[in-house]
Amino acid sequence: MSKESTSPFDVAVIGAGPAGLAAAVAAAERGARVVVLDAATQPGGQFWRHRPESVEPDPEGHGHHGWKTYLDLRSRFDAAISTGVLHYLPNTQVWMIEREDAGRFVLRLTPATGTTIEVPTVRADKLVSCAGGYDRQLPLPGWELPGVMAAGGIQAFIKANGTLPGKRFVVAGTGPFLLPVAANIAAAGGKVVAVCESSSLTNWLPHMGAASGVPGKALEGAEYAAIFAKHRIRYRTRTVVTKVVGDSSATAVQIAKVDASGAIIPGSERLLEDVDIVGFGWGFTPQIELAVSLGAETRIDADGSLVCVADEKQSSTVPGLFLAGEVTGVGGAVLAVAEGYVAGASAANGEQPKTSTARQIQRHRRFASAMHQAHPVPEKWDELLTDDTLICRCEEVSHAQVTEARDVLGATDARTMKSFTRTGMGWCQGKVCGYAVSCLSAKGTTDENAQHASLTSVAKRPVATPLTLGEISTLDSREPHNL
Amino acid sequence: MNAPSDVIVIGAGVIGSAIAFFASQQGLSVTVLERGLPASGTSSACEGNILVSDKELGAELELTKFSLDTWRGDLAEHAGHWEFESKGGIIVASKESSLASLDRLTRAQGEYGIDVERVDIPRLREFEPHISPDALGAAWYPDDCQVQPMLVAGHLLNLARKNGAKVQVNTRVTGFVRHGETVTGVTTDRGEFHAPAVVNAAGSWSEHIAALAGVNVPVKPRKGFVMVTEPLPPMVHHKVYAAEYVDNVGSSDAGLQSSPVVEGTPAGSILIGSSRERVGFDRSVNTEALRQMATNAIALFPFLEKTRIIRHYHGFRPYCPDHLPVIGHDPRAPGLWHASGYEGAGIGLSAGTGKLMGQALAGLATDMSLAPFAPERFGEFTPNTMISQESAA
Numbered sequence: 001m002s003k004e005s006t007s008p009f010d011v012a013v014i015g016a017g018p019a020g021l022a023a024a025v026a027a028a029e030r031g032a033r034v035v036v037l038d039a040a041t042q043p044g045g046q047f048w049r050h051r052p053e054s055v056e057p058d059p060e061g062h063g064h065h066g067w068k069t070y071l072d073l074r075s076r077f078d079a080a081i082s083t084g085v086l087h088y089l090p091n092t093q094v095w096m097i098e099r100e101d102a103g104r105f106v107l108r109l110t111p112a113t114g115t116t117i118e119v120p121t122v123r124a125d126k127l128v129s130c131a132g133g134y135d136r137q138l139p140l141p142g143w144e145l146p147g148v149m150a151a152g153g154i155q156a157f158i159k160a161n162g163t164l165p166g167k168r169f170v171v172a173g174t175g176p177f178l179l180p181v182a183a184n185i186a187a188a189g190g191k192v193v194a195v196c197e198s199s200s201l202t203n204w205l206p207h208m209g210a211a212s213g214v215p216g217k218a219l220e221g222a223e224y225a226a227i228f229a230k231h232r233i234r235y236r237t238r239t240v241v242t243k244v245v246g247d248s249s250a251t252a253v254q255i256a257k258v259d260a261s262g263a264i265i266p267g268s269e270r271l272l273e274d275v276d277i278v279g280f281g282w283g284f285t286p287q288i289e290l291a292v293s294l295g296a297e298t299r300i301d302a303d304g305s306l307v308c309v310a311d312e313k314q315s316s317t318v319p320g321l322f323l324a325g326e327v328t329g330v331g332g333a334v335l336a337v338a339e340g341y342v343a344g345a346s347a348a349n350g351e352q353p354k355t356s357t358a359r360q361i362q363r364h365r366r367f368a369s370a371m372h373q374a375h376p377v378p379e380k381w382d383e384l385l386t387d388d389t390l391i392c393r394c395e396e397v398s399h400a401q402v403t404e405a406r407d408v409l410g411a412t413d414a415r416t417m418k419s420f421t422r423t424g425m426g427w428c429q430g431k432v433c434g435y436a437v438s439c440l441s442a443k444g445t446t447d448e449n450a451q452h453a454s455l456t457s458v459a460k461r462p463v464a465t466p467l468t469l470g471e472i473s474t475l476d477s478r479e480p481h482n483l
Numbered sequence: 484m485n486a487p488s489d490v491i492v493i494g495a496g497v498i499g500s501a502i503a504f505f506a507s508q509q510g511l512s513v514t515v516l517e518r519g520l521p522a523s524g525t526s527s528a529c530e531g532n533i534l535v536s537d538k539e540l541g542a543e544l545e546l547t548k549f550s551l552d553t554w555r556g557d558l559a560e561h562a563g564h565w566e567f568e569s570k571g572g573i574i575v576a577s578k579e580s581s582l583a584s585l586d587r588l589t590r591a592q593g594e595y596g597i598d599v600e601r602v603d604i605p606r607l608r609e610f611e612p613h614i615s616p617d618a619l620g621a622a623w624y625p626d627d628c629q630v631q632p633m634l635v636a637g638h639l640l641n642l643a644r645k646n647g648a649k650v651q652v653n654t655r656v657t658g659f660v661r662h663g664e665t666v667t668g669v670t671t672d673r674g675e676f677h678a679p680a681v682v683n684a685a686g687s688w689s690e691h692i693a694a695l696a697g698v699n700v701p702v703k704p705r706k707g708f709v710m711v712t713e714p715l716p717p718m719v720h721h722k723v724y725a726a727e728y729v730d731n732v733g734s735s736d737a738g739l740q741s742s743p744v745v746e747g748t749p750a751g752s753i754l755i756g757s758s759r760e761r762v763g764f765d766r767s768v769n770t771e772a773l774r775q776m777a778t779n780a781i782a783l784f785p786f787l788e789k790t791r792i793i794r795h796y797h798g799f800r801p802y803c804p805d806h807l808p809v810i811g812h813d814p815r816a817p818g819l820w821h822a823s824g825y826e827g828a829g830i831g832l833s834a835g836t837g838k839l840m841g842q843a844l845a846g847l848a849t850d851m852s853l854a855p856f857a858p859e860r861f862g863e864f865t866p867n868t869m870i871s872q873e874s875a876a
Contacts, residue, residue, distance in 0.1 A: 071785070096768065096770075098768070098770065106772075110554060125707060189789065273579075347604050347861060351617070370694075395750065405637070406639055408637075409521065409634075409637035409638065409640070410520060410521050410637065410650070410652060411520070411521075411637070412520060412652075413520060415520075415523070415527075416520045416521065416523060416527075419522060419527040419633035420522075420633055420634060420637055422750065425711075425750070425752075425794075426714065427713060427714070427793060429794060446615065451730070461794065462768060462794060462795055462796070463792055463793060463794050463795055466713060466791040466792060466793045467790065467791060468792075469710075469755070469777040469780060469781055469787045469788060469789075469790055469791075469792060470714075470777075470781065470788035470789060470791055471794070472710075472773050472776075472777035473771070473774060473777040473778040473781055474772060475770055475774045475775075
């Protein structure tokens with residue numbers, strides 16, 4: 001495709017993961033002219049990330065859940081491409097969205113990191129954002145050491161390469177996502193020394209009603225129990241990693257038992273030696289910056305994440321903008337696919353979801369909410385920070401600097417903290433430290449809206465992905481049109 | 484009711500913070516009222532310049548020199564708090580016409596006692612090895628400095644607090660308390676505050692505050708973008724800008740203007756400015772401004788073409804139609820004072836302003852005359868100077 005603007009599409013879909021594929025297929029099958037923009041080289045997103053198809057085809061989808069769903073979506077996706085109604089732009093990232101007079105979306109694109117393809121400017125009447133999310137991380141002593149990864153980073157590494165980033169692993173944090181990560185490490189031949197889950201599984205007891213509405217999840221649980229037994233993986237509940245130990249890279253972790261608030265139980269600390277990779281997952285942070293930049297209303301979800309508000313048609317509060325998947329609340333791939341179908345159909349022709357679909361979505365949302373309540377970020381997670389623990393790794397800002405800026409200079413929200421200390425100003429633009437900085441800043445105020453305001457400021461990224469000044473200098477010259 | 488004080492300062496940006504500090508140094512009790520958090524307006528959306536190089540002759544240059552002395556004198560012991568850096572500025576001319584402008588500017592500034600030195604191309608390359616091969620001539624200003632403006636505000640407020648000042652954040656001024664014509668305090672969403680002197684240091688929002696007191700201070704927001712690159716090894720060593728920048732600073736055009744300002748930072752990022760447009764408090768992104776800024780920056784430093792930006796931000800300069808700040812007591816509303824309208828020079832001028840205002844509020848003679856900045860120069864409201872919509876945001 002040339003660098004020139006394309007003629008306008010009916011629907012643009014951002015993301016080709018579970019939600020994006022479903023949205024694209026639903027819209028295309030209703031006759032809409034659809035464009036799908038995705039940063040990856042092939043469809044599937046993080047959840048169905050797989051080895052390069054042309055090099056190592058794996059039609060069985062080893063290590064994947066819902067692979068049949070993927071194959072079904074993929075064949076419909078490919079069919080729509082072959083008939084010309086669906087245009088697929090892989091290796092492409094959206095760095096900014098504008099709106100024209102008629103409300104049409106103008107998507108400014110840049111080649112994904114590591115590629116040099118020519119990208120057009122895309123215009124579309126409706127937009128469906130299925131941008132997914134990334135692992136939520138919390139700082140702790142030693143987390144800047146090589147060998148410390150996001151749990152999802154380990155998962156992506158295995159799915160994309162079929163190999164392991166190390167030999168002996170500890171997976172820690174909270175939530176069911178730790179289980180497939182450990183299982184995939186074991187299946188790929190790695191040793192999982194321990195899985196540390198900060199919650200107690202009895203946290204689930206009040207939510208069994210919600211859980212029983214989604215029986216598939218129980219089957220998955222049984223499956224993991226069998227895998228853990230087979231590979232002798234130790235699953236430690238009410239346990240956190242209190243520090244990562246090592247000189248030039250991680251060599252051990254110290255773990256401890258915690259009470260329900262996340263406070264460390266004195267005397268319970270112990271060292272797990274001979275560990276070269278530690279994967280942390282404290283849930284996920286939805287990638288909402290593009291929706292926020294368009295003015296979409298947000299709320300704080302049960303897991304403490306900032307998510308966008310969507311109605312039963314998956315419509316955001318911004319006319320023409322639809323949302324599906326993690327951007328409306330972290331809930332997993334099955335929910336993402338269901339929401340994707342609804343969003344794609346609504347965007348294509350304003351269709352109302354079927355009652356059965358709406359019920360399915362409600363059931364999965366209840367389950368997700370129960371899961372979040374059973375696996376909260378521990379209230380006292382910050383007790384293990386020392387003065388010199390880095391909070392922002394990009395800009396090397398310490399806990400002591402953050403505390404001083406809050407208590408002495410009055411930085412009680414993430415935006416002011418960023419101004420005063422440079423937290424979140426580096427390469428990742430606060431994607432890694434944003435949640436922690438928001439929590440730590442808000443501790444200095446009684447303002448109950450502080451956390452929402454903080455997370456909102458973290459979610460504002462006017463450059464959603466880095467691009468060169470050369471690219472900006474050749475933008476088509478056009479004054480923006482405001483609604 | 485809140486305890487009365489000698490001075491109320493509206494706004495906790497650099498200007499308000501500097502006034503609070505110097506007034507408290509004079510022994511005055513000060514209450515700072517800020518509608519958001521410290522430095523949450525223009526002070527956190529600028530580049531932190533203390534520039535002599537872009538000033539034309541006149542009262543503003545006088546104030547600039549006074550302020551520079553204050554930064555280096557009264558405030559020297561705190562310089563480390565806000566990363567004060569005498570990095571020096573370089574103006575580059577790449578066209579014959581701008582070279583002629585630069586000649587005129589540097590000659591006049593030199594005669595006035597500004598430390599400025601013309602440098603030839605080989606010398607320019609020593610200063611900035613990556614400068615464009617199109618450069619025709621340049622001028623070097625060793626007195627151009629830089630601070631981290633948010634830290635200036637944060638630490639000056641903290642120093643003021645140590646002198647007994649109170650800082651009340653998340654408090655929005657909604658009106659004035661009057662005794663006859665005289666201003667004796669303000670009403671806020673957190674109750675009334677009383678003081679015989681109230682200082683309007685609300686920056687780009689000061690027209691709105693003045694209007695609450697029924698006086699005309701026609702300060703308008705003039706929007707500007709700054710782009711921030713990925714961290715790089717040192718490639719740009721000073722504050723470098725094109726000769727056209729000086730013309731833009733002095734213009735009154737409401738439309739989009741851009742001229743390149745490029746500077747390295749200790750963190751490794753390069754900051755790229757500048758744009759100016761008067762579009763009220765419209766926060767939308769102007770793609771055309773970004774495009775022009777990128778094009779201009781590449782023209783000055785060609786290596787930037789391959790450099791990535793990781794974010795951009797924008798702020799609203801408090802623009803005054805006669806390009807002079809508004810500083811001092813307002814006889815139209817006795818008890819009300821202003822310190823606003825610095826456009827792009829507020830960070831640099833904050834220290835001097837604070838010192839002079841501290842003296843004036845304490846009833847002392849000021850070290851330099853505030854007469855050129857007198858608020859009453861704007862006269863009374865007329866129907867078409869009534870508060871514009873721009874100010875109501």
